Amino acid sequence: MKSGFELRSVSKKYDGVMALSDISFSIEPGESLAIIGPSGCGKSTMLRLLAGLEAPASGEILLNGSLISKADQILLLPHQRGIAMVFQDLALWPNLSVLDNVLLGLAAQPLSKQEKHRKAIEALTLCKIEALSDRKPEKLSGGQQQRVALARALAAEPDFLFLDEPFSGLDLVTKITLLEEISLLAEKKKITLVLVSHDPIEATTLCRQTVVLNQGRIEESGIMRDLLREPKSQILRVFRENMTGLVW
Numbered sequence: 001m002k003s004g005f006e007l008r009s010v011s012k013k014y015d016g017v018m019a020l021s022d023i024s025f026s027i028e029p030g031e032s033l034a035i036i037g038p039s040g041c042g043k044s045t046m047l048r049l050l051a052g053l054e055a056p057a058s059g060e061i062l063l064n065g066s067l068i069s070k071a072d073q074i075l076l077l078p079h080q081r082g083i084a085m086v087f088q089d090l091a092l093w094p095n096l097s098v099l100d101n102v103l104l105g106l107a108a109q110p111l112s113k114q115e116k117h118r119k120a121i122e123a124l125t126l127c128k129i130e131a132l133s134d135r136k137p138e139k140l141s142g143g144q145q146q147r148v149a150l151a152r153a154l155a156a157e158p159d160f161l162f163l164d165e166p167f168s169g170l171d172l173v174t175k176i177t178l179l180e181e182i183s184l185l186a187e188k189k190k191i192t193l194v195l196v197s198h199d200p201i202e203a204t205t206l207c208r209q210t211v212v213l214n215q216g217r218i219e220e221s222g223i224m225r226d227l228l229r230e231p232k233s234q235i236l237r238v239f240r241e242n243m244t245g246l247v248w
């Protein structure tokens with residue numbers, strides 16, 4: 001039995017337009033995968049299919065060897081997949097305190113109020129913002145808001161953390177600090193990371209593997225470091241040039 005996610009020839013259409021065509025790959029537990037590619041290439045669609053927020057038009061998605069999505073059917077619901085997501089807009093509730101925002105991440109869990117509170121504080125501590133528990137999100141910096149969204153995602157102790165371009169708009173130092181901390185947290189908590197991004201710094205700091213999409217198809221995939229030696233895709237060529245600039 002294969003553990004982790006497996007996509008078998010997955011396609012997705014919107015109003016007759018192919019957003020993804022014939023996608024096959026696996027995400028093994030403990031892996032860190034960047035789904036990269038130009039705007040509109042199908043990255044977010046891929047994440048939504050993995051999350052069970054949408055069903056494929058054809059193909060199969062398996063989790064730990066069990067079929068969880070097939071043509072036009074979601075067989076395992078998002079909250080049953082062991083995933084947590086952080087989106088670009090973070091989706092924090094402005095009228096709720098930081099603590100209450102994080103508690104929302106535990107709403108679906110069969111836990112007592114005390115236990116939820118304990119887990120929320122633990123996640124806030126992990127993300128180094130426990131001192132901000134009583135504040136409203138608008139009273140926080142961009143980086144602190146990211147940490148709240150992250151704490152909410154981590155509170156439920158997911159097996160998989162899906163990140164859809166959540167670091168856009170952060171300054172470089174804040175971004176790199178956060179990325180390094182997420183990397184360490186994922187290792188410590190054995191969380192598999194799936195990042196959607198078009199940013200070389202994000203993708204290479206956080207992820208070992210990559211799938212490059214172009215117009216809904218896989219252009220290349222594998223270990224990021226290997227692919228960067230001789231990139232086939234334009235985006236990895238750009239990554240390489242940018243990284244050389246940074247290193248030297």
Ligand code: ADP
Nearest residue numbers: 014015019037038039040041042043044045046
């Ligand atoms: P990315 O995240 O790589 O920018 P998306 O996965 O959001 O790309 O979109 C892939 C393609 O599918 C785009 O052409 C986009 O316009 C289209 N698309 C995405 N979501 C919808 C939707 N809900 N309805 C119609 N078309 C959509």
Ligand code: MG
Nearest residue numbers: 043044045196
């Ligand atoms: Mg997107």
